[in-house]
Amino acid sequence: MIILVGAILVGLVLALLAFMFTRDSLSKYDLPEGRRFSPADATAVAASAAAVKALNKRLRGASGPLEKMPWKQRILAMRETMDSFFSNSDIASQIIPVDAAGVPAEWVVAPGADSSRRFLYIHGGAFMAGSPKGYRVLTDKLSAITNSAVLAIDYRLMPENTRLACVEDCRTAYDWMLENGPQGPDADTLEFPTAVFVAGDSAGGNLTLVLLAWARDNQRRAPNAALALSPVTDSRYTSPSIRGNLNSDVILKPLAKRLAWVPGFMIGLAARFMAGHRASDPVVSPLLGDLAGLPPLLVLASDCEILRDDGRRYVNKAVEAGTDATLMLWDNVPHVWPIFYPDLPEAAEALEQVDGFFKRHS
Template identity: 85%
Template sequence: MSILVGAVLVVLVLALLAYIFTRDSLRKYDLPEGQRFSPADANAVAASAAAVKALNKRLRDASGPLEKMPWSERIHSMRETMDTFFAGADTSSVVTPVDAAGVPAEWVVAPGADCSRRFLYIHGGAFMAGSSKGYRVLTDKLSEITNSAVLAIDYRLMPENKRLDSVTDCRISYDWMLENGPQGPDSFAPTAVFVAGDSAGGNLTLALLAWIRDTRRAAPNAALALSPVTDARFVSPSIRGNLDSDVILRPLAKRLAWVPGFLVGLAARYMAGHNASDPVVSPLLGDLAGLPPILVLASDCEVLRDDGRRYVNKAVEAGTDASLMLWDNVPHVWPIFYHDLPEAAEALEQVDRFFERHS
């Protein structure tokens, strides 16, 4: 009898966990879809498909082996791959390493860029990989198209550090950037300030915006989030729905897809290294009113598509000027592949127009 009672209690506890950790109260933010972009004609469609196919093969060759590696080896390999993937790309900016109040960083300044316009860039990499060096191909382009000095930071990574350490480093860097330019402290008073990040860096960007608002700091003119993580609970429909079509994130998301529904919340808490429902790590779950203009870009076939969609729709409901732009059949954070994909150049053109409107 006691065994039966114990079994019933276990079932009830599991059912309670399933309810607590897998309920999804944000489905109402799955619509509207956002502005969609597709090739204009048959020739463009064919050219795009060929370019995407070639890039996806290169990405699979780079990330495919990760699926079979032990976790510790996987992290090391991820870091090496991200730091060297664009090693041969041409850039024209002057790169200057700096110490941003204890946070390693570098100024990336395109020829002729206005250093009174400052742009904080927060790289992606699942909070465990990525670096300012590995992202120079993108920060160089952002400095050029936004006519600004880009401060690319190297926030502390997991698992050597806590998840919230990355949040702290972004806050410190933002404050430092307001008071320092490429020529030194108070060299130019900022005439415009921007913030952007991709994937994990998109998460940190959106969390930073809420902190800036809540602490009454000088807000950026506008912010950009490329394929951001907005809900660390991993309950957005595309997390599982787009698993097979996401070439880049599949090696990381595949393990989560096998987690039983009632354990997703526990797995999410473990992966976040913090309460996954805290808006500090899940900006979607916070107050999205009173934020600066925000542009979110996402691919229709990536696992984080609905993280971005839900964030924008909730932000618009709260009165924030936010917009979502979706592209078909492109990889996660595709604007960084502007040397390879016509859609990346198109996306960067939209980014340029967005920041120009809010300068």
């Protein structure tokens, strides 16, 4: 028993030392801050504040009850909330359900979109919630502005499945998309992709960045460009904004506030348990991998969200490695705010930047 207790104490000390060393080694990527966006004048400030206030009220109404639920019940309620939040929104795109080599998915094709241009979209939801249904406003818009067919995938979720199952489904769907369009297999339609894009938000942003490294290392066709909205890049959750922005992040606070008092190295151990995998492995923490030789990348984040520094650190490290990566920060908007188009003025502004980015890399 004494030996066992001693071994546990030694392990905790080593974990604490490892956490402290890693934190210091990554702090150099907290600067520069990236390009910032703020309302242009007093009228824009007032309009933005009113829109954010109305949205935050709606978000608190949807997420508030989750805080008092047991964990399993909370996950089920979160899934229902994410799928229904935009259920009354109108879209112009055609929705085509498909089986992407065993991964449930749907094509979202805007009127007149070129189906030889393919766009894989990976939804967020803390790896535990979300589906293509809840993202149709965004995927509809992405299809229109990139003139492409968007494949939105319904990857396997935790805790019923492992984190690596999420990763595997993204790889499978990407390979499938390279050979299949909305009309069927390219071998039949002779419509091989003329351009390929990948994007994701939050957890889906993490999976997007992991997919980029996998495609580079496994001789897959690289995307022309990629987009990550408020991505998780370090699954050990050590970035400064995890704690610094806890009270200002209206969306993620219900999930994260219980961790506020937990020491950082303990969060890392919990993250490993939740992921069913070593949290420092780049397959779940893309920030910790080799970021050289990746396609052009745009990262968007809110200055008041807890994942701000995950995106900042990833971009700064990628630029250091020679990758064409850009960080854009918006003031006083919720986590993954582009999904709230057209209700937030900043969502339209962000999508204008996304439009320009993809046009430059088509």
